Amino acid sequence: VADTDEQARLEGDALRSLARQVDGVILASPRSAIEDLPDDLNIPIVLIHRQAPGWWSVSADFGEGMRQALVNVRALGHHHVAYAAGPPQSWSGGMRTASLRKHAAELGVELYELGSVAPTIDGGLAAADLALATPATALIAYNDVVALGAMRRFGARGVDVPGDMSVVGCDNTMLSQLAVPSLTTVDVPRFEAGEAAVAMLQRSLADADATPVEQVLPTALVIRGTTAPPRQS
Numbered sequence: 001v002a003d004t005d006e007q008a009r010l011e012g013d014a015l016r017s018l019a020r021q022v023d024g025v026i027l028a029s030p031r032s033a034i035e036d037l038p039d040d041l042n043i044p045i046v047l048i049h050r051q052a053p054g055w056w057s058v059s060a061d062f063g064e065g066m067r068q069a070l071v072n073v074r075a076l077g078h079h080h081v082a083y084a085a086g087p088p089q090s091w092s093g094g095m096r097t098a099s100l101r102k103h104a105a106e107l108g109v110e111l112y113e114l115g116s117v118a119p120t121i122d123g124g125l126a127a128a129d130l131a132l133a134t135p136a137t138a139l140i141a142y143n144d145v146v147a148l149g150a151m152r153r154f155g156a157r158g159v160d161v162p163g164d165m166s167v168v169g170c171d172n173t174m175l176s177q178l179a180v181p182s183l184t185t186v187d188v189p190r191f192e193a194g195e196a197a198v199a200m201l202q203r204s205l206a207d208a209d210a211t212p213v214e215q216v217l218p219t220a221l222v223i224r225g226t227t228a229p230p231r232q233s
Helices: 008-019 064-077 091-107 120-133 146-156 175-179 190-206
Strands: 025-028 045-048 055-059 080-085 110-116 137-139 168-171 182-189 215-216 221-224
Touching: 008 025, 025 190, 045 190, 055 064, 055 091, 055 190, 064 080, 064 091, 064 137, 064 168, 064 221, 080 120, 080 175, 091 110, 110 120, 120 137, 137 146, 146 175, 146 215, 168 190, 190 215
Parallel strands: 025 045, 045 055, 055 215, 080 110, 080 137, 137 168, 168 182
Antiparallel strands: 182 221
């Protein structure tokens, strides 16, 4: 196992190091441009949460998850929604952003893009301040950690969640259930993605001539306690 701590410049070196020791690699959410990843390793590689032509990959339908999140807050009565994006080089982040832009226009929602924030608690603290500088009454965050950071900052500034600001995360991590109130979030099938990637790697090892496939797993919105109708002024 190798962890590059989301530093794209280290991914190529990590891959080369691993390739000398293993028969195949599962590469989770790489930040590098695909053309920058080494292609001379002579071992099968499976991507998780990233797609690229000619590569084996398992990803989640982040676009559908974001659509469900936006439809839900719109149904609650939110017309102004802020979005805190993650790392700009994130492929799955790009899918989230594209989906929100498309469906905001279709649903008549004013989308306030807050820009990229770190996918951390600190990123969420910054996102909350940015969201409060807009007319938004709901915030959709890149992931659960950003959402929880935003909730902490909202609390410090006397902004009630969900009374004054609804919050939606993404990933459905254990932390989302421990938050108070519990976090509404998009469920991403993490265990299933790992299982599918291992099966895909075994298939590619068994047949070196097999045509690479792209498998997309479904996502679904899990509604909990951080979303509600906007407060009437």
